[in-house]
Amino acid sequence: MNRSDGLNALLADLANKSDLELIDRTDEKVRFSKDFYDYSPVLANQLNCCLADLVVRPRTISAVMDVAGACRRNGVPLTLRASGTGNYGQCVPLNGGVVMLMGDLRKITKYDSSTGLVTAEPGCLLRDLEKALALHGRELRLMPSTWRSASIGGFFAGGSGGIGSVRWGFLRDPGHLHGLEIVTLDDPPKKLNLDEISSEALNHAYGTNGIITSITFATTYLTSWQEITVDCKEWDQAVALMKCFTRSSVDIRLCTLLEREIADKILHKGWDLKGQHRLLALVAPDGISTFKRLADDAGATFSHLGQEDERIGTGLRELTWNHTTLHMRAVDSSWTYLQMLLPEPEIPVMEALKCxxxxxxxxxxxxxxxxxxxxxxxxxxxRWNGLSELQDLMNDCKKLGAIMFNPHVITVEDGGLGVVDGDQVEAKKRFDSKGLLNPGKLRGWK
Ligand SMILES: Cc1cc2nc3c(=O)[nH]c(=O)nc-3n(C[C@H](O)[C@H](O)[C@H](O)COP(=O)(O)OP(=O)(O)OC[C@H]3O[C@@H](n4cnc5c(N)ncnc54)[C@H](O)[C@@H]3O)c2cc1C
Structure with a gap:
């Protein structure tokens, strides 16, 4: 059966289902075949031509199972999409087929007051989770800087960390994900509950090895985060202060350092000091005086901007993580970016690269x-000056001991440590034996 026969049969299978919207308009198919991969000129070149043959929007889990079953029976690829804010083309359908929008499944189904664990449907926005958790005196441990528009399902399946990583590490660290409900691509599809251990294989797997329909995860206690900026004349001084802050006994949610050329281009309230490197931090109220003392001791300029106001979209957290890249690209779209863990000591490595x-x-x-x-x-x-220059730069970073998380590649493995995770591949064998989920994104499957 060729692709169009398969699709026609799938369309016939899915026609007239009241809890499923079928979207066949070209402009919608183009829109839902893209994410924010254009931060990478390499990916833009590779992915611009990818297009879904059909977009579907299920309103119930039963409709998710109908779509899974129809894709399986007719051999049609199925790519899941939540809010579509990924940077690496995670939800771009490389081989066409169906793109399934998960955003209508957004209920918070359970809150356990004895543990703080929450269970939610995957399309639930992180913004809505933050609001709901605050009523219980809790908040998310980790969130991307896209927290207003991104979903919990997309974050666990496609993200890695962000605001909160200074305290809570990364999503794949044990302790964040406690369980999943998934739909498989068996014939007929099954709905399964995975415990903490088996869920890990679907954590950061780009939706290649199961359709998440419910997630249970850990939260932390609510804090009235205070926005702080610290301006430093010298880069070494700023890096030393950053380390001093993160090693203090102050509770912090975020600690970001921007070189002066970046800080000067990203205008913000209360930022009237020009030409200095800037530290941005979210600090618990009892840590403000300590941060001020540490900044004063280092000869830096400390400002307390006040409590975070999440109703406005220009808080410090929206200047950090990949929002820094977003704002710089808004000024000049010839900027792209890299992601890496710096070796210690960091300063000589940065000096060598700068040199x-x-x-x-x-x-x-x-x-x-x-x-x-x-x-x-x-x-x-x-600065984007072509692929070979980017590769030279990445090689230099690696030679100096940095661990790269390459944002210019499409597979789960190549964007991570470069190695195949046998558990992820094994889960794909069990839950998607025909390899129809987000094909091309799990290198280990090939
Ligand atoms: C400006 C900017 C800043 C960002 N900052 C960060 C950051 O700080 N940290 C970070 O980690 N990321 C960041 N990102 C990337 C992205 O915003 C986040 O990872 C976000 O959590 C993705 O959520 P989403 O709902 O948009 O998912 P999508 O982009 O829609 O999907 C992400 C992946 O999840 C899969 N998926 C979606 N739903 C399901 C499901 N139900 N079951 C299985 N798989 C599913 C998709 O197939 C895809 O592979 C940033 C992106 C931008 C553009």
């Missing part, structure tokens, strides 16, 4: 917890 790459490389650092230790991740802005 060779000059202003084609601007440093943006994020404090993170990596396997229990405080470390510094870099998401530098990189």
């Amino acid at each position: 060779k790459w000059g202003d084609n490389l601007l440093f943006h650092l994020e404090a993170v917890r990596q396997q229990g230790a405080q470390r510094i991740a870099a998401l530098p802005l990189v």
